[in-house]
Amino acid sequence: MAVGNHNAVHLNTGCVNLGLVREDSRRELLHLLDKCAGSKALVWDPELTEQFGLIAEYSLLKEYEVDRMFPLRPSRLPKSTVQHIIFVTRPIFSFMDHIAVNIKKEEEGDGFGRKEYHIFFVPWKSFLCIQKLEELGVYGELTNVEEYRLDVIALDHDVLSMENHSAFYDLNIDEDGTALHLVAKSIITIQKQFGVIPVVYGKGACSKQVCSMMQKMWDELGDHSEEEHSQIDRLLIFDRSADLVTPLVTQLTYEGLIDEAYGINNTAASFPPDNFSKTSKSDDLTTEKKKVVLSSKDELFSQLRDCNFNAVGPNLKKQAKIISEKYEERHSAKTVGEMKTFVSHLPQMQLAKASLAVQTSIAELIKEFTDADAFMETLSTEQEFLNGVNTDKVHPYIEECLFQKKPVVQVLRLLCLQCLTNNGLKPKVLEYYKREFIQSYGYKHLITFHKLEKCGLLRPSGNSWNYNTIRKSLRLWVEDINEKDPQDIAYVHSGYAPLSVRLVQILSHPGWRSIEEVLRIIPGPTIPGIQQVKPQKKWQGSLSSDSSSSSIVTLVFFVGGVTYAEISALRYLSSLKDGHEYVVATTSIINGNKLLKPLIEAD
Amino acid sequence: MSETLEWNPLGENTIRKCCLYNPMGWNSVDLSKNMTCISKYGGLIATVQDESDTSRSGKRPDVYVYNAAGREISVFKWNSGILLGIAWTHSDELLCLQEDGQVLLYNIFGIFQRTFTMGMECRENKVLEYEVFTSQHGTGIAVMNGLYRFLIVSNIDEPKVRMLADVPGLKRTPPSSWCVLSGPRSSKVLAANDNDIYLLDYGGQSFQQTPAALNSTPLSYIAMSVSVDGKHIVLFTDAGVLWMGSSDFQEKYCEFNTANGSRPKQLMWCCDSIASNSIANGLMPKNNIAVVIYRPKTILVVGPSKDWVKYTVEEDFKSQLGSAVLCPDVDGVHIVTANKHEFLQHVPESVQGIFKVGSMLPGALLNDAAKEYSHKSEKADEYLRMLIEKQQLEKAVEQCIHAASVEFQPRIQKLLLQAASFGKSFVPSPTLTELFVTTCQALRVLNAVRDFDTGVALSSAQLKHLTMDCLIDRLVLRRQFHLAYQICDYLKIPSDQGSSRILSHWACYKVQQTEVSDDSIANAIRGKLKSAVGVSYASIAEKSVECGKKELAIKLLEFEPRASEQVRLLSKLGKHTLALEKAVLSGNTDLTHSAIARLRERTNLADFLCAIRQHPVAYKLHLKYCRQQNERMLKDLHEQEDNFIELAHCYIHDSFGTFRPEERVMLLHSALDNFSKARDEYCTKATEEQLQLLHEQTNLEQDTESSYVEGSLHDTLHSLLTSNQIKKAEQLRKQFKVNDKRWWWLRITALGEQRNFAELESFSRSKKSPIGYIPFVEVCMNNHASEEVPKYISKVTQDKRVSALLKTGNVKYAADLAIQTKNLSDLDMVLKKCGPEHRAIAELVRNAMVQYQRR
Known part of the structure; x- marks a missing residue:
């Protein structure tokens, strides 16, 4: 079952037809390929090949005279007789170096006929990369430098992803807002496809920024018709930083x-x-x-x-x-x-x-x-923490892991979870952990700790966040979970209900006004519902009659990533047929490992 | 009837001279001594005194531009070279050709636009004659220079000069006549060398042309002309004979003797090329064409069937040169004299059908019916019945509407529309209603633009051909913003193509005003454009920059919603800091990067650093860029901000990048410095310890072959223990105050790996284990020494024993123990470990659980 044969019918089955998003991306890709008439070789940023597999199968590319495909490497391209060489890449500096090497080597080679070179930047054309290409002296060799605006990819009938894996790091460590700009752009793209979403909610610092960027982008676009009926009724922008607990917890779906x-x-x-x-x-x-x-x-x-x-x-x-x-x-x-x-x-x-x-x-x-023993022990430690038990002292299992030099990510996941469930660690405890950690894994992790602290995963105690209050008032821990016939979203973690999804659930019933106090202790500002356009009839009608056909569709956009367990929890909520359905959009799909790995100093 | 007053029959057809403007708006203009040109689609008039005619007094002439009604639009002094001729281009620019082959283009306000030259040969040999023509690509120009060579530019917007083939057999005398034949692909010149005619192309070839069925034997062709659509040609011989035919010379329409062998002042075609174009090629009727010959005092019109009409021209300046100017348009000929602007055209079929005496066509009947109706005569009913019976009412209404649309006089338009409206009430047809409404709208616009003040002499056919959008553009070009705006409003044209666009143009014009302050201009523009959507303030600002008003441009850019445009222009204006601010506000990081880069290029480092720290967002982005591309700059930035922690991290990074121990130490000392500056006690201590560790590791590497430097303390101890350097390890343990539990883990893991189980056992006895005895069990299991396990099981505390047993895979014992101790969680643990092979055990455990739970 190769990705190439990926058929996309299943994308059309959701409450909003996400197949249309794929259609759009497909059309734009083919339009770009059409700009280079003749035989082509595509040279890929390795991470993009599989992504593109979700949009266009190889047989389709072949129809557009794509004869060869190569991965982008800093060496000579394999020999080929194609007329066009197209580099398909994200705007990353090191890849510009590779491209320069490719072009220079190709030009000095025997050269069966002259070749034309092109770059398709995905998803945006970067000024700095172009500057870099100029410095490297190859910009002039390029016939077309295009932007392939692959804002969002439909991963499934209810999941859209930007596949931007560095978003959390960029936003929280580098404080580089590029991802937010791209998120706003994606939402605009979604709205162009499905209509202007009437109401916007949000939680976390990012949500506010995205919201104002979106507004500016609409202004830039100028005239837009408001009569258009939106297929999505509400947008919730959720900043991952507002709930760092959930991704750290082992997913049990x-x-x-x-x-x-x-x-x-x-x-x-x-x-x-x-x-x-x-x-x-x-x-x-x-x-x-x-x-x-x-x-x-x-x-x-x-x-x-x-x-x-x-x-x-x-x-x-x-x-x-x-x-x-x-x-x-x-x-x-x-x-x-x-x-x-x-x-x-x-x-x-x-x-x-x-x-x-x-x-x-x-x-x-x-x-x-x-x-595996490790899995069981990790799980029970997690559950202790999530229950607010043994969070304030050095935990023997974490200690044991440190002394045994278990994988760094595994230890840090527990460490950060303990810290978050304890509202920060006592300085003495934190310092002990740090010292033992460095003795086990090395001095360079001084920087790892700095980064973890910067993005709020690890910190000394003392700020407004209070896990236990939130746990109690939002019922984040649910006893007696029936895993086979779930009665609550908490089944996805066998007891722990993801905070993010609980907030979504409360937004739908009975509304955020009921939990204003709690929202205040969750980090970042709250957007309590901004009207973009006048509410439509569908909205009002469905409040009185809750037939499933007219249910309210909420797009939940996770800025900084979403876990599969969270998606499952949202699907569970949709399956309740209580007048609400959910579509997920995210910068990328993450888990605790994917979240922490970029923060850990590499060997 | 007044409607047919100026009608003259011409063969099967009728020709009429409509008076467009009388008198003209100018005071007194002597066209006879001037070079004058009239534009197509609108009848703009430009006139300038012929310099070659005056005795070159040194006084330079003025160029006057008038609208079709003779109202002055602009006047400007001609200051360049000697002017040979002027002509209007297809986009209403005034083309001025100098004797030296230089072509200058002006807009209607006399503002210079651009220039190009017809080449060196023209400069050296002077241009003698020229013709400006309309080609497929736009406006073209052909010139003949002093060497009697022809040069041609087929599109003045892309002036590529091509030389045409020489005229064969030419001896020191110029060609007796020539003209441009503009074809679908290329434009060529027809030139006559006495009685030989050649078609010259730019492949260097010439082709002799022979007029078909020529009866007379001319000595020479002294004039020739091609129709506007390039389909017909007329030749004029020295004997005064006209040969009219197709422009490929294959078909003769007629030969006509004018009995006057002198060269006419003007020779041209009057034809309806719009109508003929809409008819399929080849089946073109020849009744809508005629040749117009102008000599002082007379205009002779000759049809293809040798019929002719002669008009007298009032020459008010008693000049022998003739003071009228004729200019062919696409559906007729403009005739301008000092006090009149007339339009000569074939009477459109619908109008003929209605007004021709005795016409019984449906339109005529309906017109009569309507007239009788207004006189309250019962005849109206009679006519109407006739039409209804013949089922011609629809046709009649259509004819009346069409006739109204092509009439110039509002009075007649009204009459015909009334007739149409009268007839329409008896035929309910949505298409007719639609036609009626659109015609009324078009007429309203046409009458408005034909007004004396606006003076756009546009026929209805021309408007259709030109399109409404184009007309609006032209009004904008003429700065008739208000009228254009009203038309858009009236026709409900979408604002991005209509009102917004016009307001933008207006604003672009407004910024050029010099007598008003920047603030009031900016406010006026904002005031008018606030509610308009899709206005590009950037393009208005750009215009303002062109006029040298930077400050105004900056003010206008405040209103620009597109950040990228805003930033681009601000940078162009040198306002890099402001550009940076706007880029940051937009949230577009790419834009911010470009603004940072431009700021960096244009300012010195100190100013740059000062500017960028004002914008934290930009500062952070720049930091990231430096981290990837410019580490030196990164440290500078941190240094400047006293950002000691970040600086320390830079040094730590560097220290891991080098393999030379002394450099590593040096870099770590730098990091240490910065940590202590930052008063970060923990990091300072950690760094000191790292330095000590590094020292020990380096020493170890000198003593032994193995590598230690890259590893952590844990790794180092582990290597030492597995290579039996226990003493050294003990020393480091003390030095770095290694946790007891860690020490035990390290020891037993190392012993396990070495499979030194004897030593492991004695170590277990050395002291009470701080980590319990399960690790011993695990170590044995991990190193495949299950036989060693029993030694430690007994030492495991009661509560952990079951899990220890499970680790050894001994489910049976574990189950027994758990049942014995009656511990529920232990039982649960056992149950989870029960595979399919432990069915019996699982049963036992389950029973036990049920039993204990009941209690």
């Missing part, structure tokens, strides 16, 4: 655990191949990782993804039973007609069977992951 254990990138994850050998016949010899696309295109996965992992096993069993029962039907098929219907269902059943095999293999791998 199926999809969340896959991400924690193997990492999901651009809707696909790679697994060790051994467990899958049964399903693929020909390639026994390959040691290459098995890549699986994880999206709602796979019906079974879309049923499993949001379940707590404890519910996955029974679910898979049930599926296996259904499939085998269906196969059994062939015995009961007596007449030719019955036989015929059975046969006509066969391809579908085989597909379901294959999918079941893949998901079962993945579930086995996840089971191994969760059965």
Whole structure:
């Protein structure tokens, strides 16, 4: 199941048709390719290849005379006879150096006919990169320097992502607001597609900035018709910094655990191949990782993804039973007609069977992951902290991890979680941790600590944030979670209800006015609802009649990243059919590891 | 009937001379001594005294520009070279050709726009004759220089001069006549060398042309002219004979003897090229064309079927040279004399159909019916019935509407529209209503622009061809902002194409005013444009810069909503700090980076640093840039801000970048300095310890082969312990006050890795373990020594024993123990570890749990 064959029908099934976003990006890409008539080679910023796979399959690019594809490297390009060489890259300095090397080497080579060079910057054309290209003396060689405005990518029928993985770091460590500008631009793009969203809410410093940038951008655009009926009723901009607890907590949903254990990138994850050998016949010899696309295109996965992992096993069993029962039907098929219907269902059943095999293999791998002692101990430590227990002293498990030099990320996740649940650590405790940490992992982590403190993940006690108050008043800890038939969003962490999603839930029922006190102790300003345009009839109508067809659609934009568990929690809220549905947009999809890794000084 | 007063039959057709303006707005102009030109689509008139005619007194002439009604628009002194001729371009610019081949372009207000030259050869040999023509690409110009060579520019907006082929057989005398033949792809020149005609192209080739079926035998062609659409040509022979035919010379329309062999003052076509263009090519009717010959006092019009009409021209200046100026337009000919502006055209078919005496066409009947109706005569009913019976009422209404649209006099327009309106009430047709409304609107606009003061002599056909947008543009060019604005408003044109655009143009003009203060101009502009959407203040500001009003431009830029434009222009104006401020406000970081870069380029370092620290956002962005591209600058910035912690971090980074120990030490000392300056006790201490560690590590590296420097204290101790340097390790343990628990972990892990289980056991006995005994169990398990485990299990405290047993994989014992101790959480733990092979154990545990839970 290669990304190239990615079919996009499943994007159209949500309450807002996100397939349109993909269509738009596709059109723009082809329009750009059309500017270079003739055979082309695309030279990729490695991170972009998979992203582009979500927008245009290789066969389509081929139709547009893309004959070759190379990864961008600081060496000579492989020989080719194409007329155009197009560099597709994010605006990153080191890549400009690579491009310069590529062009210079290509020009001094034997050169079968002259080639034209182009750059497509994704998602924005950067002044500094162009300046850099000028300094490197290759800017003049470029025929087209274009901007491919890939603002948001539809990852699934209810998830849009900017795939900007450095947003949290840029915003909080470098204090570089580029990501906010891009977020505002994305929201404008979304509104151009689906209509001006009538009301905007927000929490956190970023939300306010994005809001004012959006306003300015509308002004710049000038005339815009207001009659247009918006398909999205409310926008909530949520700054990750307002809830740093949630991403640190281990995700216990199926999809969340896959991400924690193997990492999901651009809707696909790679697994060790051994467990899958049964399903693929020909390639026994390959040691290459098995890549699986994880999206709602796979019906079974879309049923499993949001379940707590404890519910996955029974679910898979049930599926296996259904499939085998269906196969059994062939015995009961007596007449030719019955036989015929059975046969006509066969391809579908085989597909379901294959999918079941893949998901079962993945579930086995996840089971191994969760059965490990370290996982269990980490989980119970997390739960202690989330319950407000043992948060004020040096925790023996963290200490043990330090002395055993367990992976840095694992230790820091717990350390930061303890700090946040204790409203900052006592200076003595913090200093002890720091000292032991440096003795274990080295002096350079002095800088790591500085960064963690800068973005509020680690700090000495004493500020307005009070986890216990928030926990109690927003019911962030829920006892007696039924993991198989959840009654609250807290099932995604087997007890802990993500703060971010709880706030979304309260915004819908009964509204933020009821929790003004709590909102005040959550960092950053609150946007209590700005009217962009006059509320529409749909809005008012749905308050009186809560038929699901007219439910209020809220776009929740996470600035700084969202976890799969949070997405699952929002899906759970949508599934309640209480007149509210949610669409998620984010700078990127994160987990605790992805959040912390950029902050940790590399070896 | 007054409607047909100026009508003259011309073969099957009728020609009329409509009076557009009488008298003219000017006081007295002697056109006979002037060079004069009239523009197409609007009839602008420019006139200038012919310099070659006066005795070159040294007094330079004035160029006058009038509207079609003779009202002065501008006048400017001609100060350049000797003027050979003037002509209007397709975009209403005045083209002035000098004798030396220099072409200068002015706008209608006499403001110089741009210039180009027809080449060196023209400069050296003087231009003798010229023709300005309309080609597919725009306006073109062809000249003949003193060497009788032709040079041509087919589009003055992209002046590329091409030389045409020489006229074959030419001997020291100029061609007897020539003209430009503008084709769909290229423009060529037709030139006559006495009685031979050649088509000259710029491939250096010439092709002889022979007029088809020529009866007379001329000695020489002394004049020729091609119609505006390039389809027809007329040749005039020394015997006074006209040969009219297609411009490819293949078809003759007629030969006509004018009985006057002298060269006419003007020779041109009067034809309706708009109508003929709309008819399919090749099937062109020849009845809408005629040749116009002007000689002082007479205008002779000759049709293709040899019919002719002769008009007398009142020559008020008793000049033998003739004081009228004729100029062909796309659907007729402008005739301007000192006191009249007339338009010669073929009477449009619809008008003919209605007003021709005895016409029984539907339109005529409807017109009559309407007239009778207004006289309260029952005949109205009779006519109407006739039309209805023949089902021609619709056609009749259409004819009347069309006829109204092509009439110049509002009185007749009204008459015809009344007739149409009368007829329309009996045929409910939405298309007719639509036509009626749009025609009324167009006429209202046309009458407004034809007004004496505006003086745009535009026919209805011309307007259709030109389009309304273009007309509005032209009004704007003429600074008729108010009228243009009203038209847009009247026609409900969307504001971005209509009112907003006109207001922008108005503002661009407004900023040029010199007598008003910047503030009041800015306020006036803001006042008028506030409610207009999509106005580009940047382009107004740019205009203001062009006029040298920087301050005003800056004021105007305050209103510009597009930050990128704002910043670009402010930078251009040298207002780099302000540009930076605006860029920061926009939130567009890329824009901010570009503003920072420009500021850095234009100011010295001190000023730059001072400016950038005013804007924290920009400052942070610049820091990031420096971190990636310019570390020296980064340290400078931190130094300037007394940002000791950041500075220390820079040194720490540097220290990890080098492999030379002494440099590393030096850099760490710098970091230490900065930490102590920042009074950060913890970091200072940590750095001191790191320096000590580095010292020890370097020494160790000298003694042994292994590498220590990159590792942490933990790593170093681990290496020492696994290589049996226990003493050294003990020394470091004391020096760095290593935590007891860490020490125990380190020891047992190292011993485990060395598989020195004997030593491990004795170590376990050395003292009570501060970390308990589970780690011993783990170490043994990790190093595949399960046989060692029992030694430690007994030492594990009661409450941890079950989990220790589970770690060894001994589910059975663990279960037994858990059941024995009746500990619920232990039982739960065991249950979780039970695989499919432990079904029996799991059953036992479950039973026990149920039992204990009940209690």
